[in-house]
Amino acid sequence: MALDLCRDNELKKPKKTYDEIMKDIVTKEFPLDPLQLIGEKSFDDPTTLVDFENQEGSNVQEFYKNATIFITGGTGFMGKMLIEKLSRTCPQLKHIYLLIRNKKGKAVNERIDAIFEDRLFKRIKHERPKFYHKISAIAGDISLPGLGISPSDRQLLAEQVNIVFHAAATIRFDEHIRTAIDINVLGTREIIKLSKEMTRLKACMYVSTAYANCAFDKIDEKFYEAPFSYDGVISLVASTNDDKKLENITPSLLSGWPNTYTFTKSLAEDLVKNESAGLPIGIFRPSVVISTYNEPVRGWIDNVYGPIGMIVGVGTGVLHTHHCDVTKIIDLVPVDLVVNALICSAYKVSKITPAIEKNPPIFNYVSSKQNPIILEKFFTTVKEYGLPNWPTINAIWYYSFVPTSNPYLYSLLFLLLHTIPGYFIDFLAQMTGKKPMLTKIYKKIKKANAALSFFANKQWDFNDDNTRSLWNEMSEADQKLFFFDIKEMSWDYYARACAIGLRLYLVKDDLHTLKNARIKWERLRKHTYY
Numbered sequence: 001m002a003l004d005l006c007r008d009n010e011l012k013k014p015k016k017t018y019d020e021i022m023k024d025i026v027t028k029e030f031p032l033d034p035l036q037l038i039g040e041k042s043f044d045d046p047t048t049l050v051d052f053e054n055q056e057g058s059n060v061q062e063f064y065k066n067a068t069i070f071i072t073g074g075t076g077f078m079g080k081m082l083i084e085k086l087s088r089t090c091p092q093l094k095h096i097y098l099l100i101r102n103k104k105g106k107a108v109n110e111r112i113d114a115i116f117e118d119r120l121f122k123r124i125k126h127e128r129p130k131f132y133h134k135i136s137a138i139a140g141d142i143s144l145p146g147l148g149i150s151p152s153d154r155q156l157l158a159e160q161v162n163i164v165f166h167a168a169a170t171i172r173f174d175e176h177i178r179t180a181i182d183i184n185v186l187g188t189r190e191i192i193k194l195s196k197e198m199t200r201l202k203a204c205m206y207v208s209t210a211y212a213n214c215a216f217d218k219i220d221e222k223f224y225e226a227p228f229s230y231d232g233v234i235s236l237v238a239s240t241n242d243d244k245k246l247e248n249i250t251p252s253l254l255s256g257w258p259n260t261y262t263f264t265k266s267l268a269e270d271l272v273k274n275e276s277a278g279l280p281i282g283i284f285r286p287s288v289v290i291s292t293y294n295e296p297v298r299g300w301i302d303n304v305y306g307p308i309g310m311i312v313g314v315g316t317g318v319l320h321t322h323h324c325d326v327t328k329i330i331d332l333v334p335v336d337l338v339v340n341a342l343i344c345s346a347y348k349v350s351k352i353t354p355a356i357e358k359n360p361p362i363f364n365y366v367s368s369k370q371n372p373i374i375l376e377k378f379f380t381t382v383k384e385y386g387l388p389n390w391p392t393i394n395a396i397w398y399y400s401f402v403p404t405s406n407p408y409l410y411s412l413l414f415l416l417l418h419t420i421p422g423y424f425i426d427f428l429a430q431m432t433g434k435k436p437m438l439t440k441i442y443k444k445i446k447k448a449n450a451a452l453s454f455f456a457n458k459q460w461d462f463n464d465d466n467t468r469s470l471w472n473e474m475s476e477a478d479q480k481l482f483f484f485d486i487k488e489m490s491w492d493y494y495a496r497a498c499a500i501g502l503r504l505y506l507v508k509d510d511l512h513t514l515k516n517a518r519i520k521w522e523r524l525r526k527h528t529y530y
Helices: 001-012 018-025 035-036 059-064 078-089 108-116 120-126 151-160 178-197 228-237 243-254 262-274 307-315 334-350 376-388 407-431 440-458 465-473 476-481 491-506 511-530
Strands: 068-072 095-100 135-139 163-166 201-208 281-286 288-290 332-333 362-365
Touching: 001 376, 018 511, 035 095, 035 511, 059 476, 068 078, 078 095, 078 120, 078 334, 095 108, 095 151, 108 120, 108 491, 120 407, 120 491, 135 151, 151 334, 178 228, 178 243, 201 262, 201 334, 228 243, 228 262, 243 262, 262 281, 281 334, 288 307, 288 334, 288 376, 288 440, 307 376, 307 491, 332 334, 334 362, 334 465, 362 407, 362 465, 376 491, 407 440
Parallel strands: 068 095, 068 163, 095 135, 163 201, 201 281, 281 362, 288 332
Antiparallel strands: none
């Protein structure tokens, strides 16, 4: 959507040295050094594994010491953060295996190399230069029978793995029901089957979502009755060869769930409850996962899902209205805190294995209970620190955003602020020999808004007692190493680095464009108000 305007940024190279760029952008008017703000100037000195060999770690570090870990979803947002955190904070782990499929002509080894090219890994590359020696790819596909893993790789995992993190999922709200079932439900079944073959397994964590049971207003850390039998839905999908027919019956299947993502996550939780007997397994439910709070850098993110996408759209001058109730509490959780809680929940599961039996523990990781923030406050706080400090060079208009919870008013505003200007500007672009883009972008925005409106106009009452207890049980050392106390998180501190993080990590505007971006932003402001 709005990122379509920014695709060429990765190809642009600065013509000035770093010191020259800093002189341009760190001024009396803008005194903040962006790299200092996000933490890229505060890396620790490099260390080797030898430095840790004779050191006793914290309780959680000792749990991961000499452990072999299997991760699905390692190429995704949370997965990359999980790999980075485990590798950096638990350097004595034995090995990490990632389930990766061949994609777009790239072999699994090429894809794993691509993971480490992300700027997220800049800190660990400096502090633990050889961390990647302990990470290997397992060729497979979460949607295939047996995960598409070769017999030799399956045997290796069965004999060596101690901890499983199953985070792979299709998170597209409009995913076809067949694909969603294959990945989110059948893929989870295959993980459970494989986990039961693991002779040294200590913990298996299934990453669900706090919205798996969003048809209910109050969501406790317990299992809920699924809308339909997961076996029945699996059989229905398998017996229906006509994809169009499946599309037509999907609305009746969803039965109160807003999309195939949350629906299949609900089915998957029911599957875990019924098919995981004997496993040391737990369910981890984060709410809306946003950019990093503090580590390894501040403000890192690699996707435009949820309110982050709205911020990018507004900041580029593309998005001017949205169907949302800004007076509602929005449940947001930074990805580094999410991963810390996930890592610690696996440790907890390993300690209570005898008590799990048929009711795996569930951890809701949410913010609305202990540290609530309404959507309007979130937007205004990010805007306060983000503009005009860190505007994008790709902005096409000044900040102008009129959200509404009234669907009829939203339709009118969309026509006046998006559709008509989009066609007009694209017409001018064609007349001047430029590529028209806005009409296409606004069609994508309209589709995305339809998918998000259910969540943007409602709030839930989440219970997080298990997660609170987990935090309170942590040692002081582990609380420092794996901070996830959402009550003590500061939204103000988060907002200070959010916009510059989006600029650097997501939009990929190089710092050398910042001076001109500020000049352009001021020019757009004057054109808007004078």
